Amino acid sequence: MKAALLVGPERIDIDEIAAPRLAPDEVMIEPAVAGVCGTDISFFLGHRVVPYPFLLGHELVGRVIELGAEVTGFQVGQRVIVEPNYPCGTCSLCKAGRGAVCAQKRSMGVNVPGCFAAQATAPAEFVWPLPGNISDQDAATIEPLAVSVHGLLQSGVRAGDTVAVLGCGVVGLLLIHAAVAAGVRVVAHDRIAEKLGMARELGAVIVSEGNDAETVWQRENVGTVFECAGASVTVELALKAAPRGAQVILLGLASTPVSFLPMRLVREGINLRTSMIYDHPADFTYVIDRVAKGLLHPSRVVTHTYPLEKLGEALQFAGTGRAGKVHIQVT
Ligand SMILES: [Zn+2]
Numbered sequence: 001m002k003a004a005l006l007v008g009p010e011r012i013d014i015d016e017i018a019a020p021r022l023a024p025d026e027v028m029i030e031p032a033v034a035g036v037c038g039t040d041i042s043f044f045l046g047h048r049v050v051p052y053p054f055l056l057g058h059e060l061v062g063r064v065i066e067l068g069a070e071v072t073g074f075q076v077g078q079r080v081i082v083e084p085n086y087p088c089g090t091c092s093l094c095k096a097g098r099g100a101v102c103a104q105k106r107s108m109g110v111n112v113p114g115c116f117a118a119q120a121t122a123p124a125e126f127v128w129p130l131p132g133n134i135s136d137q138d139a140a141t142i143e144p145l146a147v148s149v150h151g152l153l154q155s156g157v158r159a160g161d162t163v164a165v166l167g168c169g170v171v172g173l174l175l176i177h178a179a180v181a182a183g184v185r186v187v188a189h190d191r192i193a194e195k196l197g198m199a200r201e202l203g204a205v206i207v208s209e210g211n212d213a214e215t216v217w218q219r220e221n222v223g224t225v226f227e228c229a230g231a232s233v234t235v236e237l238a239l240k241a242a243p244r245g246a247q248v249i250l251l252g253l254a255s256t257p258v259s260f261l262p263m264r265l266v267r268e269g270i271n272l273r274t275s276m277i278y279d280h281p282a283d284f285t286y287v288i289d290r291v292a293k294g295l296l297h298p299s300r301v302v303t304h305t306y307p308l309e310k311l312g313e314a315l316q317f318a319g320t321g322r323a324g325k326v327h328i329q330v331t
């Protein structure tokens with residue numbers, strides 16, 4: 001099958017490789033559209049290392065082309081998306097519905113082969129049939145939307161509340177979209193003007209670079225701050241500028257230490273929590289329903305589409321941080 005393989009840092013080769021073997025509990029899918037994610041970019045740039053050659057990609061919509069021997073409930077030709085993180089299902093966290101943080105979790109395009117290829121496999125339990133009215137572009141963007149919606153649901157915010165979003169990458173933008181759809185007022189911050197433009201288009205009421213965060217958050221009565229930039233400096237800003245009584249929710253994956261004043265958090269009742277991807281199967285159930293009902297249109301954040309042959313170029317461009325969601329037309 002045709003595949004776009006990562007063969008070294010910043011090197012993608014288009015090659016013919018053997019199709020993946022189908023396990024009895026798996027579904028074989030022919031991807032139509034696949035999204036480029038920050039995870040793919042960090043592997044591409046060599047910030048995270050995989051044994052080369054490796055197939056990246058985990059946000060896909062496609063058609064079922066073959067069923068494993070034990071799989072029931074699917075039909076060849078059916079349109080599906082994949083929930084690309086596979087928690088073990090048996091540990092105490094999984095049993096408590098917290099598969100997102102399962103230590104044995106397997107992830108497509110991270111530690112099992114991804115979907116930037118003519119065929120991809122996934123366990124049937126994590127393959128979701130789609131209503132016909134969802135476009136391929138919306139369908140391929142449901143997975144990152146689930147990440148953002150999980151954060152929003154964790155926060156417990158309600159219509160009429162005001163929240164701040166630090167970082168208008170795809171996770172931040174989709175969080176803004178879901179929050180606005182739920183009647184929540186959003187103050188959005190990013191360093192890049194194009195991103196602020198997108199945040200405004202999605203309905204953020206105030207957008208700025210963030211230098212004024214403390215003043216604006218107090219004035220607008222921000223009760224929740226979502227850190228979606230994944231940078232130590234924005235985590236520090238969130239913890240320093242969050243108004244009295246607010247909560248700070250980290251979705252970004254900042255990888256260097258930060259400093260904060262515990263006394264302020266305790267005395268002023270600032271709560272800090274984290275939100276990691278989504279829980280199986282609750283979040284996909286919820287998000288697919290919202291998209292099918294036309295309440296959410298995650299493809300509004302898609303700004304560029306490349307053919308599979310240009311995956312390297314797509315990853316390079318997505319890595320500049322100037323794009324919204326970048327899609328790959330696989331077939
Ligand atoms: Zn992703």
Ligand SMILES: [Zn+2]
Nearest residue numbers: 088091094102
């Ligand atoms: Zn588990």
